[in-house]
Amino acid sequence: MEKLFNLENVRYQYNQFQQALVNVSFDIEKGEILSIIGSNGSGKSTLLHILAGLVFPTSGILKFENHEISESALNKKDFNAYFRQNVGYIFQHADAQLFCPTVLDEILFGPQQKLMKKEEAMDIAFSLMKMLNIEYLKDRPTYMLSGGEKKKVAIAAVLAVNPQVLIMDEPTSSLDPKTRSFIIELIFSLNEAGKTIILTSHNLEMISHFQSRVAVLSENHTIERIGMPEDVLNDTEFLIKNNLISEHMHKHGTHIHKHLPGSLFFHKHDRL
Amino acid sequence: MTEIPSFLLINNPVTLHEVKKNDKKFRFSFIEQTLNSSGKFISTTVFQYHSALFKGILQQLNPVVKLLMLLVGTTGIALIHSVLFQLILSFLIFLLVAFSKLRLRSFYKRVLTLVLIFGIIPTLPIYFNWITPGKPALELIKSGCSFNFWIYHVPNSLYISYEGIHHALRLEIKVLNSLALSLLIIHTTQFVDIVKAASRLKAPAIFLLIITLSHKLIFIFTKVLEDSFLGLKSRWWRKIDENASRQIVGNRFLLVFNKTWHRYDQTYKAMIARGFNGTIEHGYQKQLNRLDILFLLLFIVVLSTAVTISNVFQLY
Numbered sequence: 107m108e109k110l111f112n113l114e115n116v117r118y119q120y121n122q123f124q125q126a127l128v129n130v131s132f133d134i135e136k137g138e139i140l141s142i143i144g145s146n147g148s149g150k151s152t153l154l155h156i157l158a159g160l161v162f163p164t165s166g167i168l169k170f171e172n173h174e175i176s177e178s179a180l181n182k183k184d185f186n187a188y189f190r191q192n193v194g195y196i197f198q199h200a201d202a203q204l205f206c207p208t209v210l211d212e213i214l215f216g217p218q219q220k221l222m223k224k225e226e227a228m229d230i231a232f233s234l235m236k237m238l239n240i241e242y243l244k245d246r247p248t249y250m251l252s253g254g255e256k257k258k259v260a261i262a263a264v265l266a267v268n269p270q271v272l273i274m275d276e277p278t279s280s281l282d283p284k285t286r287s288f289i290i291e292l293i294f295s296l297n298e299a300g301k302t303i304i305l306t307s308h309n310l311e312m313i314s315h316f317q318s319r320v321a322v323l324s325e326n327h328t329i330e331r332i333g334m335p336e337d338v339l340n341d342t343e344f345l346i347k348n349n350l351i352s353e354h355m356h357k358h359g360t361h362i363h364k365h366l367p368g369s370l371f372f373h374k375h376d377r378l
Numbered sequence: 379m380t381e382i383p384s385f386l387l388i389n390n391p392v393t394l395h396e397v398k399k400n401d402k403k404f405r406f407s408f409i410e411q412t413l414n415s416s417g418k419f420i421s422t423t424v425f426q427y428h429s430a431l432f433k434g435i436l437q438q439l440n441p442v443v444k445l446l447m448l449l450v451g452t453t454g455i456a457l458i459h460s461v462l463f464q465l466i467l468s469f470l471i472f473l474l475v476a477f478s479k480l481r482l483r484s485f486y487k488r489v490l491t492l493v494l495i496f497g498i499i500p501t502l503p504i505y506f507n508w509i510t511p512g513k514p515a516l517e518l519i520k521s522g523c524s525f526n527f528w529i530y531h532v533p534n535s536l537y538i539s540y541e542g543i544h545h546a547l548r549l550e551i552k553v554l555n556s557l558a559l560s561l562l563i564i565h566t567t568q569f570v571d572i573v574k575a576a577s578r579l580k581a582p583a584i585f586l587l588i589i590t591l592s593h594k595l596i597f598i599f600t601k602v603l604e605d606s607f608l609g610l611k612s613r614w615w616r617k618i619d620e621n622a623s624r625q626i627v628g629n630r631f632l633l634v635f636n637k638t639w640h641r642y643d644q645t646y647k648a649m650i651a652r653g654f655n656g657t658i659e660h661g662y663q664k665q666l667n668r669l670d671i672l673f674l675l676l677f678i679v680v681l682s683t684a685v686t687i688s689n690v691f692q693l694y
Contacts, residue, residue, distance in 0.1 A: 121428040122428060122432075123428050123431060124428070155608070158612055160608045160611055160612055161608075173394070180404070181403050181404055182402075182403070182404060183402050183403070183404045183615075183616075184394070184397045185394070186404040186615050187392075187397045187615040187616060188392055188393070188394045188396075188397045189615075190612070190613065190614070190615035191392040191397075191615065192391055192392055194612075195612040195613075197605075197608075197609060197612075199605070201633075201637065202605035202606055202608065202609040203608075203609030203610075203612060203613065204609070204633070205606065205609060205610055205626055205629055205630045205633060206625070206626060206629060207625055207626075207629050211622075211625075215613060215618075216613065218618055218622070219614070219615060219616040219618060221616075230383070230385060233383035233385070234383060237381070237382060237383060248633075249632070249633055249636050249637070263613070264613070265386060267613075268385055268386060268388070268390065270389055270390075270391040270392075292382060295382050295386075295387065296382075296386060296387075298387075299386065299387040299388065299389050300389035301389050
């Protein structure tokens, strides 16, 4: 497989006392789904911000298709256009990325920059709205939407550019069960079409469905392990150590007892 | 939810050759850049909790002492009229910044930006003979006659006077010293300790409430601004038409203020839910030690000596 992203000793610190990432090195291959998991504050979102070229490593090198991603590289118009069209980023809190007056404007923002014809851009926007059941919101200002609706609009706006890489920070958070299942299905289909998906999630069960690599960020802000879900998610001791699972309480009638989550997250399924 | 649109199922990556060769710098609009830079400036100037954790000289002092230093210091700076003495004070503040292990370059960059806004721009008219008559240093415009305009007398020539330069510089250096001292205290003390110290010095509760809530509001505002700029950055690569661009800028202003208000409202409700009743409890406070008292006394002695000498001998 061809390398898409390459990270070498990437370190990121907010200030002298706050490390976000420490010596992170790994590759992301073209066409794979990479799930990044880790406890709160382990640096997942920062890692995604770095991969999306929104912040830059304090030290170390990040490459995309063998081109170094740095502030100076993205300051060049042509390289910025190339990178932004290829890499789409869906934020954890969708309202951060919505800035156009209405939902339709938001979705048309990408196609407009691609200098697409109006009819073609409209077709794309309406097909995405139909897919996500948000046609009725098209003229609504984005700040008047609920959390789930905002997330759907953000997904549609990013997909409108049809990027080859989709970076998704907690893609299913704040979504209703039906939309959540659809997003998982969408991730599968986009990946089948050859797109690379990088996502973070606390939902280990969802990740186990992808049957693709899992990277674990430890509380020390390093990549603790990277491997297939059957190796990572079945290692209970490792998951407890990295604060990814913990004992929880159950009540059966009057009897309360504690135990670890059921026998494990990894269930092998055939691909859809 | 229905079918996935067919265009999404085609992976058609954009190559670097496809995008028109354009080595020009990618820039956001002037307003976007200003908004982003202002947010960054505010957050790095106001929220410096990590530098309060450095092992420097001021960080070791009790917040009450630092607050008293600020009050005495700014009063003293206002009372000293000698430029030479003000320069000596600047040097002493510089030493305190260095011994507090703050990054000199970034600290003075912030101070000088604020001096430009609050010191240099407001004092610009003082340089000219319209406001401060005196000996010409640099003649700018010479017209045939003088005339009166409203309450002003417009002389027949416009020039920068030596007296104007002296007065303006004296004011600017006072602003520089006051701001440097204020930022030094802010950067070496946790905000919560400043509020606690102010409460110990019997500052009115309403004042403390206002500054606490304002601090929270500024924090939320800069965070929303920062997040929203990252969102824009992730999706913007080409200049779009002026009209759409204007709408986006306007809409972003609206969104930023709307989100700030919304989050602030939630924060306030959370405070109410946790029993907030209009007074802020300040918890435990540190006791003054010998070093605190010695440092404060030394500071007061140096400053009062400078004020006395400067005023008794009428040094300007």
